[in-house]
Amino acid sequence: MPEVTRFAPSPTGWLHLGHAYAAWFAQEAAGAGGRFLLRIEDLDPGRVRPEYEAAIHEDLAWLGLAWERPVLRQSEHLAFYRAALDRLIGQGLCYPCFCSRSAIQVELQRLAQAPHGPDGPLYPGTCRRHSTAERQERIAAGEPHAWRLDVALAARQSGPLVWTDLAAGSFAAEPGLYGDVLLSRKEIDAVAYHLSVVLDDARQGITLVTRGLDLLPASHLQRLLQALLDLPVPRWHHHRLVRDETGRRLAKRSDALALRTLRERGLSPEAVQRLARAEAAV
Numbered sequence: 489m490p491e492v493t494r495f496a497p498s499p500t501g502w503l504h505l506g507h508a509y510a511a512w513f514a515q516e517a518a519g520a521g522g523r524f525l526l527r528i529e530d531l532d533p534g535r536v537r538p539e540y541e542a543a544i545h546e547d548l549a550w551l552g553l554a555w556e557r558p559v560l561r562q563s564e565h566l567a568f569y570r571a572a573l574d575r576l577i578g579q580g581l582c583y584p585c586f587c588s589r590s591a592i593q594v595e596l597q598r599l600a601q602a603p604h605g606p607d608g609p610l611y612p613g614t615c616r617r618h619s620t621a622e623r624q625e626r627i628a629a630g631e632p633h634a635w636r637l638d639v640a641l642a643a644r645q646s647g648p649l650v651w652t653d654l655a656a657g658s659f660a661a662e663p664g665l666y667g668d669v670l671l672s673r674k675e676i677d678a679v680a681y682h683l684s685v686v687l688d689d690a691r692q693g694i695t696l697v698t699r700g701l702d703l704l705p706a707s708h709l710q711r712l713l714q715a716l717l718d719l720p721v722p723r724w725h726h727h728r729l730v731r732d733e734t735g736r737r738l739a740k741r742s743d744a745l746a747l748r749t750l751r752e753r754g755l756s757p758e759a760v761q762r763l764a765r766a767e768a769a770v
Contacts, residue, residue, distance in 0.1 A: 490520065491522045493515070493517050493525070495555075500536055502547075505763060508760055512551070525556055531678065533675070586626060639669070648660065651707055661711045663709045665709065
């Protein structure tokens with residue numbers, strides 16, 4: 489069955505063997521007659537570099553991948569993301585968060601047992617407890633703030649939700665796994681990952697989201713956002729991860745397995761593909 493799939497790297501480092509596996513997986517999952525798209529997720533201005541973005545195109549072309557043009561670059565569509573955020577704020581499902589990272593750490597240390605999620609301790613809900621008047625006063629005073637999703641409130645509004653992974657089957661959504669996640673950062677128009685990804689998948693017509701198993705928990709939360717914003721619901725396929733010699737998931741600091749390093753060592757695209765598949769099968 490033809491699908492619309494995508495590979496969505498961030499230009500914040502060099503692509504590595506794990507990225508190659510994910511890109512090939514997405515292209516193959518599109519099937520005969522399907523569509524394979526490339527998306528550049530460049531919403532982190534402090535880490536994005538033009539040389540990394542250029543290398544993404546170079547590395548993928550060297551691997552023999554072909555994708556549709558034009559390529560969607562998130563930084564060119566900030567108003568689109570902001571409109572969706574404003575919709576959620578208007579529904580009363582978000583609240584402003586004035587906390588610094590250090591303040592959050594102090595609060596977590598104060599708690600006897602801080603709840604944990606897939607990425608570590610969850611936000612303790614400090615700003616959720618502020619009154620409407622206090623929030624308005626601090627915003628009017630120009631105090632920097634991010635926006636968080638009130639997940640419990642949002643889940644009550646959406647009701648029970650399900651989503652399907654082609655490898656693992658159907659799941660009852662558990663959006664509270666990440667707590668009250670950030671939907672925007674304190675920087676102007678800096679929309680966070682979970683909101684931007686569901687919006688982009690919808691407008692690009694993605695029917696099958698392929699990505700690593702490390703992001704499977706994120707699908708619970710993203711299913712909630714799709715329901716809140718009346719977005720179409722794709723299917724997912726979370727695949728195995730390529731790991732280093734210690735068993736850890738590859739990161740962009742894994743220079744030894746960066747695609748440009750492997751190319752410089754004389755490996756062919758076919759050899760890289762065999763290596764990636766072998767490492768993912770371990």
